[in-house]
Amino acid sequence: MSKRQSILSLYEKLISRYGPQGWWPILSKANKKGFDEKGYHPSLYDYPKSKLERYEIVVGSILTQNTAWKNVEKALLNLFHKKMFSPESVLKCEQKFLAQVIRPAGYYNQKAIKLKHITEWFISNDYIISKKTERFKRSEYFKEDEVNLLISEVRSNLLKVHGVGPETADSILLYAYHIPTFVVDSYTKRLFQIHKIYTPTGKNLLDYQKIQKMVHSVFNQKDYVSKVKIFNEFHALIVKEGKNSVN
DNA sequence: TCCCAGGGGCCGA
DNA sequence: TCGGCCCATGGG
Numbered sequence: 001m002s003k004r005q006s007i008l009s010l011y012e013k014l015i016s017r018y019g020p021q022g023w024w025p026i027l028s029k030a031n032k033k034g035f036d037e038k039g040y041h042p043s044l045y046d047y048p049k050s051k052l053e054r055y056e057i058v059v060g061s062i063l064t065q066n067t068a069w070k071n072v073e074k075a076l077l078n079l080f081h082k083k084m085f086s087p088e089s090v091l092k093c094e095q096k097f098l099a100q101v102i103r104p105a106g107y108y109n110q111k112a113i114k115l116k117h118i119t120e121w122f123i124s125n126d127y128i129i130s131k132k133t134e135r136f137k138r139s140e141y142f143k144e145d146e147v148n149l150l151i152s153e154v155r156s157n158l159l160k161v162h163g164v165g166p167e168t169a170d171s172i173l174l175y176a177y178h179i180p181t182f183v184v185d186s187y188t189k190r191l192f193q194i195h196k197i198y199t200p201t202g203k204n205l206l207d208y209q210k211i212q213k214m215v216h217s218v219f220n221q222k223d224y225v226s227k228v229k230i231f232n233e234f235h236a237l238i239v240k241e242g243k244n245s246v247n
Numbered sequence: 248t249c250c251c252a253g254g255g256g257c258c259g260a
Numbered sequence: 261t262c263g264g265c266c267c268a269t270g271g272g
Contacts, residue, residue, distance in 0.1 A: 070270080103269075236253095
């Protein structure tokens with residue numbers, strides 16, 4: 001089997017085994033119509049729909065770094081309950097206080113600094129990026145060059161932000177803005193190795209880029225929305241499988 | 248008690 | 261460039 005076929009069959013296997021995962025969870029919408037008690041929304045791919053929902057995903061992507069999602073939920077709930085959940089209030093808030101509010105997520109001093117930085121980025125970039133992606137989602141034709149330009153611009157912009165590395169940048173692109181890019185994590189590297197799709201070089205960044213490139217070339221749909229959907233599910237399913245195989 | 252979880256920054260060689 | 265170290269809580 002070619003690597004291309006291996007990747008395709010891995011995706012098919014995972015989606016038929018686990019079904020739609022409903023990523024990225026939006027905790028503030030938990031138990032609302034279409035959402036479960038943790039804010040997952042299986043088969044609803046048009047979320048996030050609002051600025052605040054996008055901000056929740058951006059914040060979550062920082063808080064979850066090297067951290068179990070369960071602890072991120074506690075930190076998010078703290079932010080909601082303290083009525084601190086908006087870009088403005090996070091910026092306004094004293095850093096030490098912010099750190100205490102997000103304490104359950106761990107690395108709280110580091111993450112308070114990171115949240116300040118990503119929030120500044122969000123305030124100056126959210127509107128323009130979501131406008132552009134709305135246009136792609138509506139258009140009938142997949143303008144590949146334009147989309148690739150958008151990806152590389154926003155991505156390199158994000159990577160300059162303190163606290164944002166490749167995985168966090170791609171998570172924000174894909175899950176907050178519906179920009180079709182594949183998120184690579186340690187589960188992905190392990191799973192691809194097991195399935196003999198990829199032999200690790202040992203160099204973290206290089207592995208990341210090579211795996212991402214492979215997946216991008218396999219799913220070359222001309223339809224923007226279905227591409228976003230596949231990358232959304234594929235990463236979420238790999239995380240599901242990764243957790244499943246550990247236990 | 249130990250180990251890991253939906254990483255990334257920084258520093259010295 | 262790259263390896264090693266640091267950040268830190270909570271659950272199994």
